[in-house]
Amino acid sequence: MTTPLRFPAERAASPALAERVYAQVKQALFAFELLPGERFSENTVAELTGASRTPVREALTRLAREGFLTVQNRSGWRVNDLDFALFDQLYDVRTIVELAAIDRLTAQIDPLGIIELAALWQVPPPDRLSEGSAVFLLDEQFHSQLVAGTGNLELQRIHTGVTERIRIVRQLDFTESDRIEATYTEHAAIIKAIAQHRASEAKRLMHSHIELSRLSVQKISLHRLYEAREKSRAAQTAPRFDSTPATGGFRSPPLEPLLEKPIGGTCHESS
Amino acid sequence: MTTPLRFPAERAASPALAERVYAQVKQALFAFELLPGERFSENTVAELTGASRTPVREALTRLAREGFLTVQNRSGWRVNDLDFALFDQLYDVRTIVELAAIDRLTAQIDPLGIIELAALWQVPPPDRLSEGSAVFLLDEQFHSQLVAGTGNLELQRIHTGVTERIRIVRQLDFTESDRIEATYTEHAAIIKAIAQHRASEAKRLMHSHIELSRLSVQKISLHRLYEAREKSRAAQTAPRFDSTPATGGFRSPPLEPLLEKPIGGTCHESS
DNA sequence: TTCGCTAATCTTGAATACAAGTTGATATTC
DNA sequence: GAATATCAACTTGTATTCAAGATTAGCGAA
Numbered sequence: 001m002t003t004p005l006r007f008p009a010e011r012a013a014s015p016a017l018a019e020r021v022y023a024q025v026k027q028a029l030f031a032f033e034l035l036p037g038e039r040f041s042e043n044t045v046a047e048l049t050g051a052s053r054t055p056v057r058e059a060l061t062r063l064a065r066e067g068f069l070t071v072q073n074r075s076g077w078r079v080n081d082l083d084f085a086l087f088d089q090l091y092d093v094r095t096i097v098e099l100a101a102i103d104r105l106t107a108q109i110d111p112l113g114i115i116e117l118a119a120l121w122q123v124p125p126p127d128r129l130s131e132g133s134a135v136f137l138l139d140e141q142f143h144s145q146l147v148a149g150t151g152n153l154e155l156q157r158i159h160t161g162v163t164e165r166i167r168i169v170r171q172l173d174f175t176e177s178d179r180i181e182a183t184y185t186e187h188a189a190i191i192k193a194i195a196q197h198r199a200s201e202a203k204r205l206m207h208s209h210i211e212l213s214r215l216s217v218q219k220i221s222l223h224r225l226y227e228a229r230e231k232s233r234a235a236q237t238a239p240r241f242d243s244t245p246a247t248g249g250f251r252s253p254p255l256e257p258l259l260e261k262p263i264g265g266t267c268h269e270s271s
Numbered sequence: 272m273t274t275p276l277r278f279p280a281e282r283a284a285s286p287a288l289a290e291r292v293y294a295q296v297k298q299a300l301f302a303f304e305l306l307p308g309e310r311f312s313e314n315t316v317a318e319l320t321g322a323s324r325t326p327v328r329e330a331l332t333r334l335a336r337e338g339f340l341t342v343q344n345r346s347g348w349r350v351n352d353l354d355f356a357l358f359d360q361l362y363d364v365r366t367i368v369e370l371a372a373i374d375r376l377t378a379q380i381d382p383l384g385i386i387e388l389a390a391l392w393q394v395p396p397p398d399r400l401s402e403g404s405a406v407f408l409l410d411e412q413f414h415s416q417l418v419a420g421t422g423n424l425e426l427q428r429i430h431t432g433v434t435e436r437i438r439i440v441r442q443l444d445f446t447e448s449d450r451i452e453a454t455y456t457e458h459a460a461i462i463k464a465i466a467q468h469r470a471s472e473a474k475r476l477m478h479s480h481i482e483l484s485r486l487s488v489q490k491i492s493l494h495r496l497y498e499a500r501e502k503s504r505a506a507q508t509a510p511r512f513d514s515t516p517a518t519g520g521f522r523s524p525p526l527e528p529l530l531e532k533p534i535g536g537t538c539h540e541s542s
Numbered sequence: 543t544t545c546g547c548t549a550a551t552c553t554t555g556a557a558t559a560c561a562a563g564t565t566g567a568t569a570t571t572c
Numbered sequence: 573g574a575a576t577a578t579c580a581a582c583t584t585g586t587a588t589t590c591a592a593g594a595t596t597a598g599c600g601a602a
Contacts, residue, residue, distance in 0.1 A: 058329075058332065061329065061333075062336070065333070065336075086424075086425070089423045089424060089425045089426070090425055092423055092425075092426070093423065093425050093426050093429065096367065096368070096371040096426070097367070100367040100371075152360045152363055152364065153357075153360060154357070154360040154361055154363075154364050154433070155360070155363070155364050155367070158364065158429055162425070
């Protein structure tokens with residue numbers, strides 16, 4: 001039974017070209033390979049992804065509707081600036097959704113999926129993951145699963161959308177070990193409260209958990225953003241969008257704005 | 272200063288052709304000119320709207336992402352069936368959002384926009400509107416304004432999306448005069464409670480208000496749906512998509528399904 | 543040098559052309 | 573007559589072409 005495997009890399013072309021481009025560009029956004037404020041054209045993306053303008057356009061308009069990009073009249077496309085006022089609103093929505101989810105979970109006789117979550121998060125310190133990006137994935141899964149437990153697909157869809165919008169800054173929060181520890185502790189406490197049907201306790205915990213995360217992100221992100229920017233600037237000519245050769249971006253890749261407003265606080269460069 | 276006005280009707284073509292098509296098709300959906308379960312092709316829409324396939328496709332994919340349509344492999348497009356399980360989930364989301372909005376409104380010293388709402392809804396019976404579709408518009412505005420009062424644009428965007436998804440059945444609820452009366456009474460009570468910062472009272476009222484509406488829609492819609500279907504079937508060859516001549520739909524416009532599942536309850540045809 | 547104009551080049555938005563696949567009707571065979 | 577194979581007419585997905593406007597580089601004049 002030796003099935004002569006095709007190149008699995010090429011098979012990826014079949015299930016919707018526009019979908020693939022969408023995923024690639026979004027990935028580039030999260031990886032800061034496309035920087036906030038950066039401008040680019042449909043043609044460059046088309047060349048980089050090997051697709052024609054049509055599916056590229058479909059992917060970009062979708063990302064624009066989701067709030068990541070903006071198309072400029074008959075000039076090119078632009079990566080939206082990081083807008084912390086917007087992130088605050090998204091964090092607020094996230095809180096609303098997750099607290100509602102807790103309400104519905106604690107009303108269930110046997111909260112859906114809570115056992116699996118307990119197995120993941122109620123573990124002694126030595127068994128915990130320490131690698132930031134791994135914990136980040138697990139953390140997103142935690143919050144997502146809670147909402148999924150309500151059985152409401154629409155609520156889940158909304159939650160997913162919000163999560164993806166704030167992912168770009170949230171991922172920066174999982175590099176410091178104390179934040180990782182705190183995540184474990186807080187998640188465990190939330191799970192316990194839900195399992196015991198203590199709704200208001202669980203909601204209180206979740207509320208402060210999200211709030212802490214939000215504040216931590218606000219504090220940390222400005223610093224991390226400049227790191228990410230520098231890292232990306234160093235790799236300017238390096239491959240973007242997976243492993244396709246880069247032709248360079250727009251004429252003048254403007255790295256200045258990055259933020260919607262320069263923000264009042266001072267930015268501590270690594271002195 | 273006599274500026275020779277251009278034909279303002281034609282100016283409508285300039286601001287995004289895809290946008291216009293999107294609005295036209297959505298309008299046709301709400302008006303039951305495109306029936307649930309109906310199939311159609313990009314070419315027919317293109318002919319009916321006078322646009323080419325490219326902007327049509329953009330509009331349709333957007334409507335598909337919003338849950339109204341489905342594209343079938345390399346066969347045509349299809350209007351999604353009415354799925355009452357889905358509507359229940361959407362009503363649930365709507366409740367979550369609006370209750371959260373009340374929480375935030377009552378926390379404000381001077382709830383934003385509450386005075387304007389009071390002026391609209393706290394009126395004596397003789398001054399009230401009685402025409403169903405007008406009240407329906409006003410009702411949507413009421414709920415939308417409450418959410419807008421939170422100042423959270425993202426919450427508003429989500430709420431708008433949910434509202435539009437359930438509009439197709441909700442609009443059927445505003446034909447019976449007792450439902451219209453109830454709407455006035457309940458809205459007035461909610462506004463009063465919010466203005467007095469009685470959060471839990473306002474939330475209780477809103478919760479039951481939405482629940483009543485939901486139940487009323489569930490009861491009424493099956494009947495109304497068949498009416499709407501018949502009305503549309505009669506006007507089969509009548510103009511669709513505004514005032515462009517209809518070329519007819521798909522080969523076999525299947526009017527059978529309409530609903531996701533035939534639903535257990537009996538349907539009373541007008542005997 | 544600096545400002546302003548011009549023209550070439552690049553951009554999106556839309557229309558069209560092409561390719562691959564589905565569907566449904568028709569002819570055919572049992 | 574009924575089941576099946578075949579084929580022509582559609583459909584979407586993608587690529588390409590066309591049109592109109594925006595941007596920028598370069599040149600010239602003050």
